[in-house]
Amino acid sequence: MELTRRELVAAFLGSAVATSACRTSRPRGRVPGAVVDKVVEVGHQLRGGPLPRADLVEPVEVLVVGAGVAGLSAAWRLAAAGVRGVRVLELEAEPGGTSRSGRNAVSAYPWGAHYLPAPLEDRGPVVRLLREMGAVSGVDDAGRPHFEESLLIHEPEERFFYRGHWYEGLYLHAGASAEDLEELRRFEARMNGFAAARDAKGRRAFAVPSGLSSDDAEWTALDALSMAAWLEREGFRSTRLKWVVDYACRDDFGTTAEHVSAWAGIWYFTARQDGNGERSEGYLSWPEGNGRLVRQLVSALPPGALERNVLAHTVEPVEGGCRVDAVDAATGKPRAFLARQVVLACPRFVAAHVVAPWRRERPEWLGGFTYGPWVVANLTLSSPPRSRGFPLAWDNVFYESRSLGYVVATHQTLRQDERGPTVLTWYLPMDGGDAKAEREKALSATYADWESLVMADMVPAHPGIEAQAQRLEVQRWGHAMVRPTPGFMWGEARKAAAESLGRTLHFAHSDLGGMGLFEEANWFGVRAAERVLAELGRRELSWL
Known part of the structure; x- marks a missing residue:
């Protein structure tokens, strides 16, 4: 009906x-237009029964399956190390995954992620990428990078529409009571305290990427609660503050505070500030959003390294590496590769259908991902x-x-x-x-x-x-x-999923970081590439 x-x-x-x-x-x-995605029809071929296998097998030194941010980051790292024979297979016609972009006669525009928070520190692979783009204008005495003004979001940055009128910012100050404003001040003070927190090893309690955060129980215990439950426990009951927190969870994690780990919710407000209430320089963006970062990663690859419209449907560890079976998504022609090393850069729900040993015996931890x-x-x-x-x-x-x-x-x-x-x-x-x-x-x-x-x-x-x-x-x-649901960020599922399968199959995707963010995808892509380098006997200084 x-x-x-x-x-x-x-x-x-x-x-x-x-x-x-x-x-x-x-x-x-x-209004004229269309639904433009086709991933449902193509991707569901993985569930449609056995796909054909090629007789001729192409030898490849390193095969990266998936050209989202994680896969492209892995290939970028390998290319920088001078590894020859890197091949990247992508199901879609355009690389980038949820950082993909489009263009018409008016402008480029994002199809997903549309900004990158400016990094606080002059280290790590994200800053390296931004330097390659010419986006970093300098570093101050405290070691904080500064970025080209043209890339930082221009004013006015944000506003919200409420009952017929547009207001500046995201907090509803109009009509706020003294109690509302006191809760806001107290919440900000708590977040500043979390941002300043360090463990005995000097690690931030909440860091970017999340894998660099402290694993001390003092903070990881927050993962057992939802963000909504933490607010209630701490006496934060202002509907205006709850709206801001809920908006933050929906914006970065795609679901409400009720379904987000308190650790992840606090991470949102603390990981990108220094503990004094001072955040990074702001947000970096382009008309095409993070599609600009994708373009930079693609430009670092050797000519012909990226193959589009190729559906890799089976990855099987074998003697001497991994066999990868695929089909041309347009023609249905089967293809096969024998790679010394493979980086499988897709989400776990896809990997469950692609990794042959997991098809035969599904790991319990796969059910932990939502x-x-x-x-x-x-x-x-x-x-x-x-x-x-x-x-x-x-x-x-x-x-x-x-x-x-x-x-x-x-x-x-x-x-x-x-x-x-x-x-x-x-x-x-x-x-x-x-x-x-x-x-x-x-x-x-x-x-x-x-x-x-x-x-x-x-x-x-x-x-x-x-x-x-x-x-x-x-x-x-x-x-x-x-989704970083309660118990997921510091649970066993995410930890188990990040482990390589033997010495030839390595994994990369933002879901391994528990949050679907560019920094997570980039970090896990570089990490997988550095595992490949180690297996190839290449001695390299880590970018991580």
């Missing part, structure tokens, strides 16, 4: 948005949307919606005050506790449904936006990112 418009909007975005949207009547599908779906939509407008209140910013949040609002792709090109066309990138984490049910809901919605949902979110905040809308394109990510 088809849902009414009000039922549809309430189911996806909440009752407050449904009430606002249904004050105006409009048919679905008025992945949340997201939907991203790019809306092209003939001119910037009209607003009431604080002016158009880079990040524009709808306070009463389950979406995260939108970012402006043209913001970094200094065109936000012009009257020309622009692209708004809208984000919806399907944040319910039952990830499977949320995924089914996201995948069952039609283009007309998504058009209705995006415009229901936009119209109350931007009167007249329908007349400006030129095209809408929708990308569904069924398993967009791993």
Whole structure:
């Protein structure tokens, strides 16, 4: 039975948005566009029974399976070490995974991750990558890197829409009581304390990437609680503060504070600041979001190293390395490789179908991983949307919606005050506790449904936006990112999943870090590459 418009909007975005949207009547599908993803049809070949095997086997020194950020980071590290014969296989036509980007006549735009928090310290592979891009302008006496001004988010940075008006920032100061503001001050003080905390070895309690954090029980015990339960235990009950914390969890982890580990929730507020309330320089971004970082990683690979539209369906450790069986995703032609070393750079739920020993005997720890779906939509407008209140910013949040609002792709090109066309990138984490049910809901919605949902979110905040809308394109990510659920960050599942299988098969993905973030994917990609280097007998200084 088809849902009414009000039922549809309430189911996806909440009752407050449904009430606002249904004050105006409009048919679905008025804005031209399409659902553009194809990963569901192609990726599900892994579940469709046996796939053909090639008779001819190609020898490869190192094979990287997956050209998301983790796989590209592994290949980048290997290329820098001078390893010859590195091959990267990617299922999709475009590399980058959830950091992929698109482009039209107006602008480049992200299809997923759209920014990188500026690193606090001048060390590690992320800063190395940014240096290769020319993004680092210098280092101060305290060892903190500074970044090119053009890459830091321009003002105004963020605003939110609440009951007919746009406000600066993300905390609802208007109408806040003395008790609300005191809770905010106390929360910030607690976060500063966590950020300053160090263990006996000098390690930060909460570090970037998460694997560099202290494993002292004083802090890891927080993993047993949800972030919502921790707030309640500590006496934080202000609805305004809870909204900020919930927004943070949905923004970085794709689900609510109720379903996020307290360790991970606190990590969000502390890992990127120095303990004095001073955060990093801000956020680095480009019109295409983290697609710019993907392009840099790809540019470091030797010509011909990256092969697209190749579905690797079986990885089998054998004498002398691993046999990898694959098919051309377009033609169905089988291929096979014999690699001395393999980096499998895909999430655990995919690896469970690809690693032959795991198909025969499924490891118990695979059940510890949960992945949340997201939907991203790019809306092209003939001119910037009209607003009431604080002016158009880079990040524009709808306070009463389950979406995260939108970012402006043209913001970094200094065109936000012009009257020309622009692209708004809208984000919806399907944040319910039952990830499977949320995924089914996201995948069952039609283009007309998504058009209705995006415009229901936009119209109350931007009167007249329908007349400006030129095209809408929708990308569904069924398993967009791993969820750091309570007990997961410091549990046995994540630890076991990171171990190599023998001496020839190594793993890399952001899910091994417990959080679907660029820094995690990059770190695990470099780590896997350095395990490969060690097995090849290459003595290299670690980038980690």
